Amino acid sequence: MIADYKLRQTLANVLARCNSSSSGGGGATIDADTKREVQHHENHAADWWNQNGSMEALHALNEIRVPFIRDGIVARGNVKPHYVNTTKVLKGQRLLEVGCGGGLLTEQLARLGAQVTGIDLAEKLIAAARDHLTELSPELCSNVKYKMEPVDQHAKSNCERYDAVIVSEVLEHVDDKVALLEACVRSLRPGGSIFITTLNKTLPMWVAGVVLSEYVLNLVPKGTHHWEKMISPLDVQRILDTSK
Amino acid sequence: MLSLFLHNGGAASKGQLRCVVARLLSTTATTNAPTTTTTPGSEHFDIIIGGGGLVGTTLAAALAKNDTLADKRVLLLEGAGEFKGFDASGPYQNRVSAINRNSIELFKSIGAWSHIEAARYKPVKQMQVWESNSDALIQFQHDNFASDVACIIENDLILDAVYARVREAANVQILNKARIECVRLPKDTSGSHSELQLQDGRSFSCELLIGADGANSIVRKEMGVDVFSMNYDRMGLVATLELGDDVCDNSVAWQRFLPNGPVALLPLNEKLSSLVWSTTVSQAKHLKDLPPAEFVDALNEAFCRQYARVELADKAVQALNSFFGQQATQNQLQYPPRVCAVKDGSRATFPLGFLHASSYVCSGAALVGDAAHRVHPLAGQGVNLGFSDVRYLVESLAAGAYAGFKLGDKQHLIKYERKCLAKNVPIMLGVHGLHALYSTEFSPVVLLRSLGVQLTQNLPPIKNLFMKGAMG
Numbered sequence: 001m002i003a004d005y006k007l008r009q010t011l012a013n014v015l016a017r018c019n020s021s022s023s024g025g026g027g028a029t030i031d032a033d034t035k036r037e038v039q040h041h042e043n044h045a046a047d048w049w050n051q052n053g054s055m056e057a058l059h060a061l062n063e064i065r066v067p068f069i070r071d072g073i074v075a076r077g078n079v080k081p082h083y084v085n086t087t088k089v090l091k092g093q094r095l096l097e098v099g100c101g102g103g104l105l106t107e108q109l110a111r112l113g114a115q116v117t118g119i120d121l122a123e124k125l126i127a128a129a130r131d132h133l134t135e136l137s138p139e140l141c142s143n144v145k146y147k148m149e150p151v152d153q154h155a156k157s158n159c160e161r162y163d164a165v166i167v168s169e170v171l172e173h174v175d176d177k178v179a180l181l182e183a184c185v186r187s188l189r190p191g192g193s194i195f196i197t198t199l200n201k202t203l204p205m206w207v208a209g210v211v212l213s214e215y216v217l218n219l220v221p222k223g224t225h226h227w228e229k230m231i232s233p234l235d236v237q238r239i240l241d242t243s244k
Numbered sequence: 245m246l247s248l249f250l251h252n253g254g255a256a257s258k259g260q261l262r263c264v265v266a267r268l269l270s271t272t273a274t275t276n277a278p279t280t281t282t283t284p285g286s287e288h289f290d291i292i293i294g295g296g297g298l299v300g301t302t303l304a305a306a307l308a309k310n311d312t313l314a315d316k317r318v319l320l321l322e323g324a325g326e327f328k329g330f331d332a333s334g335p336y337q338n339r340v341s342a343i344n345r346n347s348i349e350l351f352k353s354i355g356a357w358s359h360i361e362a363a364r365y366k367p368v369k370q371m372q373v374w375e376s377n378s379d380a381l382i383q384f385q386h387d388n389f390a391s392d393v394a395c396i397i398e399n400d401l402i403l404d405a406v407y408a409r410v411r412e413a414a415n416v417q418i419l420n421k422a423r424i425e426c427v428r429l430p431k432d433t434s435g436s437h438s439e440l441q442l443q444d445g446r447s448f449s450c451e452l453l454i455g456a457d458g459a460n461s462i463v464r465k466e467m468g469v470d471v472f473s474m475n476y477d478r479m480g481l482v483a484t485l486e487l488g489d490d491v492c493d494n495s496v497a498w499q500r501f502l503p504n505g506p507v508a509l510l511p512l513n514e515k516l517s518s519l520v521w522s523t524t525v526s527q528a529k530h531l532k533d534l535p536p537a538e539f540v541d542a543l544n545e546a547f548c549r550q551y552a553r554v555e556l557a558d559k560a561v562q563a564l565n566s567f568f569g570q571q572a573t574q575n576q577l578q579y580p581p582r583v584c585a586v587k588d589g590s591r592a593t594f595p596l597g598f599l600h601a602s603s604y605v606c607s608g609a610a611l612v613g614d615a616a617h618r619v620h621p622l623a624g625q626g627v628n629l630g631f632s633d634v635r636y637l638v639e640s641l642a643a644g645a646y647a648g649f650k651l652g653d654k655q656h657l658i659k660y661e662r663k664c665l666a667k668n669v670p671i672m673l674g675v676h677g678l679h680a681l682y683s684t685e686f687s688p689v690v691l692l693r694s695l696g697v698q699l700t701q702n703l704p705p706i707k708n709l710f711m712k713g714a715m716g
Contacts, residue, residue, distance in 0.1 A: 051655055059655055066647040085311050087645050108648030136436040137650075 030121065030150070037121045037173045040223060041101065045124040048102030049132050057219045058104055058169065061197075065168055066108050069195050073164055074227075076193055083113070091112035096162045096187055098151050098180070099170030103129030105146070110143035117145045117162075119154050152183040159186055164193045171198040172230050183241050194240070200232035287652060289319040289417075290651060291641075292440065292450040294424055296322030298402055298631035299557045299613030300456030302350070305406045306634050308413030312642040316651070317415055319448065321422040330404035332363035337398040338482045338590040340510060340518045341626030342368070342497070344394050344714065348629040351405065355644045359405035361396060364369045366511045367392035369496045373697075374577055375501040376549075377685055378557035380694035381577050382701040384711055393711075394497070394624065396510045396518065422446075423638050427453065427466040430608040430652065438608035438652065451651040456636070459599055461615035470602035473618075475595070476679070478505050479528035480621055481521040484512070484590040485543070491581035493498055493513070498580040499622070500547055501682040506622045507546050509580050516581075519543070520621055528593050536586050540554075543583050554690040561698045568702040596620055600669075604633075604661040608652035616664070619672050623714055631670050636663045671713060 047053040063112050064211045073093060074084055083089050091113030100106045100118030110116045117157075120126050126148045133144055148156070174180050184194055199209045206227055213219040248641040287308070291307060293300045293314060304584050307313050343351075351357040369389045374381035384393055410416050425711040430436060438453040455463025487494065494517065505522035512518050521543075533541045535638070599618035604611045613630030637660050642654035681693050 062649075063647065063656075070647070085646065087312060087315060087648075089646065111648040111650070112646075 006095075011141075019071060032120075032122070033175055036206065040196055040221075041173075042122045042124040045122070045128045048104070048125065048128050049136075054221050055102075055104070057213065058101075059088055060099045061169070062108055063103060065105060065195075066112075067108065068197070069164070069166060070112060072193055072195060076191075078163060085088055086120060087111070088113040093163045094161065095164050095166060095235070096154070096158070097166045097168070098184060099167065099173070100129060100146065103132060103146065105166065106144055106146075107133065107137050107140055110140045113143070115143055117147065117154075119147045119149045119151060121148065123148050142230060151180055151187075153206075154181040155187040160189045160216050162192055163189060163197060166195045168195070168197045169199075171236070172225055175229065177236075178229060178239050181236070185240070196235075199225060199230050201227075201232045206230070251361045279303045283508045286439070286447045286449055288437070289448060289450045290316035291452050291454065292319045292321065292438075292448055293454045293456050294321050294440070294457070294461075295457035295613075295615070296320050296324075296327075296418065296420075297456060297458065297613070298399060298406075298627055299634060300405045300454075301403060301410060302354070303358075303454065303456060303612060303630075303634045303637065304357065304416050304418075304630060305409035305413070306638045307355045308410065308416050310415055310638055310642050312646050313638070314415065316645075318413075318417070320410065320416060320418045321424065321442075322418065322420050322541040323423045325679040326420045327403060327407055328395060329481070330363070330398070330400045332401070334482050335587065336512050336518070336590075337400050338518065338587075338592055339399040339626045340396050340482075340512065341399055341402065342394040343397050343402075343508060343631075344624075344628045345392075346635070347628050348395065350631050350635055351402075354406070354409055356402075356405040356409050359408055360401055363401050363404075364513070365395050365397045365401070366513055368394045368396060368493065368511060369495040371497045371499070372578060372580075373499045373501070375682065375690075375694070376503060376551040377554050377690045378694040379561045379577070380557070380697040380701075380709070381699060382697050384707070386711075387450050387471070396497070398512075417475050424457065427463055427609075429466055431606060436650070436652075451608070452657075453652075455609065455611045455615040456613050458489075460613065461595070461611065463609055464601055464611055464615050467603070467606045467609050467611070469513060469604075469606070472602070472706060473597060473599040475597050476620065477525060478522050478596045479525050480593065480596050481519065481523065481528045481531055481593050483519040483521075483539075483592075485509070485519050485540075485583045486515050486585040486587070487515055487517055488582035488584045494581065496578070496580070498547070502546060503551065503683075503685050505679075506682065507543075508622075509547075517581075521546070522620070522622065531595050536588075539586055539591070540583050543586075547580050552685065554685075554687045554694075556687065557694040560691060561694050564695060564698050564702065569697050575698075598672075600672060604664055605654060605657035607654040610637060610657055610660060617668055617672060619675050622678060623671075623675045625671055625675055625714065629671065632667055633664055636660050636667075639663075649712070674713070695712065 042080055044054050048055050051059050070089060073079060073090060078093070079089060083091055089112050090109060093114045095114045095116045096107055097106050097118045100120050104117055106116050106118040106129065118129060126146050129146050133140060165188055167184060171177055188194060199205050210225045210227070214222045214224060283464065293304055300320065304318055307316065307318050347374065348357060351360065369392060370383060370385040371393050372381065372383050373669050386393065412417060425441045425443045428439040430438060437449040437451065438654040439447065439449045440453060441447040453463060455461045457463055491514070494511040494514050497508065499506050504524050504527060507521045508519070510518045510520065531542060534542065597618055601611055601616045604616045612633040614626070616633065617624050617629060619629065640656065640660035640663070641651060644653065645651065681689065
């Protein structure tokens, strides 16, 4: 199976590291640490779509990550030339978004014509995503499916199904990165792409992304990011290389 | 082969049932008449432009021409009746605009420039600006008159050219005699659409409502943005003038600052020029009603009359010129051609003011042109700023739509506002500053402004900076 890794550094905060100690098998069972992460994010479910609320930074990130994913898919040559530069650019593309949260990125990709499946472990966030979809973006209902499901379980029933898998701002909240990425790759069709964005594991990123944004400027809710879970691009690459 | 896709043409306000329309893939989806409408009464569009003036209509044409936005349904609302068209062989109109290079680029990009070229317009090769209280003067031109400083075009011709583009666009509808009664924006309704009702009771909804409805914009009022406005207590007087035989090719625009305000001659063709005379309300009304012969005399006097001089300023200007080693002839004041007649019924007045909205956008709405900013006509910037709004807005909307943003998403609209403010605010302050600077005969101010003007005239880099700002 060939996966195409799009690992680019953007000025905001793209990319990752490997927690070597936690490699190994991953099951559908959710450990206590993951539960805590899920709960932390669920606390903001009601505020998720508020552009000026606690998820403001995540809203702003769409300016970067949507073009990143769109241009990456176009660059693979799977988009019909007459769709390029139109709002149908991703028409017919089957995308999986792992850790879709309240659906900020999901809806925007669907608006470009893609068929997007968003999965997440947080029940409240999936509910918030569904509510927003049906109430405020009903025109996208036929393009978006949300499911509360772990990725390895999803990959079992959707083997080699997707044109692209998106793991955006998720890896930094996950312990078993290897299991997650392997499941993502299993769900990709041969030649498909995986897009990953996460905080880089560097000191400046920690200072800016954790200390400043969470504790000084209050851009991001406190306790969202933890140094030991951050990952560098090289380590992500290493996992993907071994999971081919 | 059947494809299912979502058609939001008929859906209206929040919580409404969407209609899924099945169509053959091969059929074109351009005309987009709402095939299934759940609520009669309220038709849905992607973009509604309130106001079919120069800026609003040009925006409609530019939206239609953009590849990314080509599938968006646009409605253009105009309060007046159907546009009567333009006759290039008829008499010249009294409302004209000095169009700069950026605006011409915009017309070229939407295919409207050839229409204007085929009719009539006058390129301006040089602009001379001087004043009444000293010898200071400034002349703008490109090296060796290689390109035009601006083009003088009748407003109705511009409208005719852009209307032609709008009419041939399949995704734009024009609605005449459509006066907006009230507007409801998503921030009030917590829905996802902007809604509006016309005075005749028809109602519409849209993703994005654009206020191109002038200085008294209803859309702006509903947006609730702060507005800074100032009445200059001045009026502009326009007229079409016949020139005497001393004019050669009439390719110079003239502007003289008088104590009451600037008077300007803008060339229309070899024999005709258009007048823009800003002055006090009472003088403007007086001039408008003068018998033609007396009006012509008053006008010729305005360009030639010697006012009380500030001698110190004159000496300073002379000293500055000799410092720069300028020959007297190089820097000589040229006099505009003598006006010999005014066209019957071409005189009209309009009020002058300054206005700036603190914000151009909110969720579901944006402002362009005079609805966002209004400026003194002395530098011919008003409508050009409006056209630059059009360029920025179409660029921003296309980039936003291509990144999957909703058209009315404030997060993306704010980028349009940022670009506009960076361009508009310095120009508006500059134009307002000039107005203030030349509204006085107080000697120290005359001295300073004369030195400033003369220094600018003598220092090409500074002069080029001004030209770049004003001409795009």
